Amino acid sequence: MASISQMKDPLYVGKAIRAQLEHEIPKDLPLEKDFREGSDYTITDHVHDLHKSLCTDTRTLELVTALIDALHTFARKTKPTHAEWIKAVSLLTRAGQQSTPEVNQFVLLSDCLGLSVLLDELEHPKPPGCTEGCEPGPFFIDDVPEIPSGGSLATSETVGEKLFFEGSVKNVEGEVIPGAVVNVWQADGDGFYDVNSEVPSATNDRGKIKTLEDGSFSYRGILPTAYPIPSQGPVGEMLRALGRHSHRSAHLHFHITAPGYDDLTTALYPSHSPFLGTDPVFATKKSLICDLEQDRNADNWKRMGFSDDEVQEIGKTSGRVWLWRYNFVLPSVEAVKEFKERANLA
């Protein structure tokens, strides 16, 4: 093992390192063991030992050790060839280069490998009886106008068939939660959100609604349709190599908050939507899939709050309003904390 003085000796250490060493004298360690594939002491042990000796942050050490284990186990199991390694390096490099502030390819990659949904499940586990969660996706906006329960989220020009959504927010004990804030956002009948539609607007098909005294809320909107995630870049290339498509099932997004309760981010899917079993981001959980009804009675449309003009228009076009009902169940902050602790012990 070299001495500290050797580390700065021009005989042993080149110009570029000596320039750096003015600010930093790295620790050196003895290389005591042989690491050969097949022997007891492998390169994996060597990497771990180096990190154990040098890394002083406990969480960083925990993360890097588990990551090395995961990657080295993967390598030993699949033995990627040099040519496959070059393909992977190329895909990752292009993923960085083709990322934009709007579409980050590594976020997409995490979504399409099921990692994003898994991480959400691990950070926000739902005790039994509670509504399951899923990723908010890229179109969530926290600061949106509040509309009263029963109001409309869509303008009269919004493309698509009319929808009436009726929901409630309760706790696990079945008690109603009045004043819960329900942030809803959704695609229209063309499969576009307000922010990415052909004529972008900031607040169509989205809004905040407060639950009433009985925990219920409702709104008039549009039946959402399926839309694709961006598939031009390396992640789309990966999906095609796997025989997968990029089409998300139709859905409504919800972000629900109430004091004392764990925030719920989730989405609901109509059971008639295509792509439920092949959703590219694995967010179509079975408990979040709803059977919708069709109401063909114009008197009911009026009671839902549609205007006379809208009622006339519905009568002349689809002749129906879609009815969507769901009862959300929130866990308390305490319950989630206890649930996490039990899961960590198990």
Next chain:
Amino acid sequence: MASISQMKDPLYVGKAIRAQLEHEIPKDLPLEKDFREGSDYTITDHVHDLHKSLCTDTRTLELVTALIDALHTFARKTKPTHAEWIKAVSLLTRAGQQSTPEVNQFVLLSDCLGLSVLLDELEHPKPPGCTEGCEPGPFFIDDVPEIPSGGSLATSETVGEKLFFEGSVKNVEGEVIPGAVVNVWQADGDGFYDVNSEVPSATNDRGKIKTLEDGSFSYRGILPTAYPIPSQGPVGEMLRALGRHSHRSAHLHFHITAPGYDDLTTALYPSHSPFLGTDPVFATKKSLICDLEQDRNADNWKRMGFSDDEVQEIGKTSGRVWLWRYNFVLPSVEAVKEFKERANLA
């Protein structure tokens, strides 16, 4: 599960997907099972099932299945928070954006996590008794001039103390291998390769030498010194977070080929070099570390082939020539094949 006709129905499928569907009708699958963390059927099973249903290439399926297992196991074990996930996404994105044709950050990342050396061990395993291998690094050039054994690899201006290298190439049975081609490349006394030195040149400190009838070869060169891998980008950031430095130990690179034998890519390290135990790319294997000698006898320098001017210069400066000896042992192509097959069965 939706029907094929529903998949193109504007009621269910938005504009953007319908445009894509002109070329492609994706398969849909039933979503039959609940996947919840803690239940028998998890999101990991769902991702696997989707790939099993859709991916028709066996090797791609094998790789993606093992990768999903590795990443999901890592996630369950360490439970990365949303904030940690954002940091990882940012690091990977910048790794792509800051990669250049000369320095690819994902190659560096693979090197610094021990993956590159591990993959080389798996693709080119060395049966017992053979010289261990390691990564060629970024400075290998295949097409370089041949010099006769005993010749000089360095110009008279090359910075650094003089070196005389004596080696041999044999097989596992101890038989000499005449006519083996030994491609040598190395950094100079300033820690620079010809291609990245302050005055770049294509062929200093590198060359191809053929072994003689007795399997031996030798050359006159320069004692190499330590140099840093690029540490300005995200990988350097990672090294610093782990308490690691970016300084490679001094070394000579070798790429040795002979008909009937498996190519050997390796490097040798002087035991006096700093950073042997903390090499950033984990290529400093114990069996590749050599004790060097110093020859202070001017008569010997002449016999090594140094010119009268050089002998005078050495006498006035360091007063020594470094002696470095190593006997390389190559496995036959057959032996590596058998060794791999046995390793796969084990």
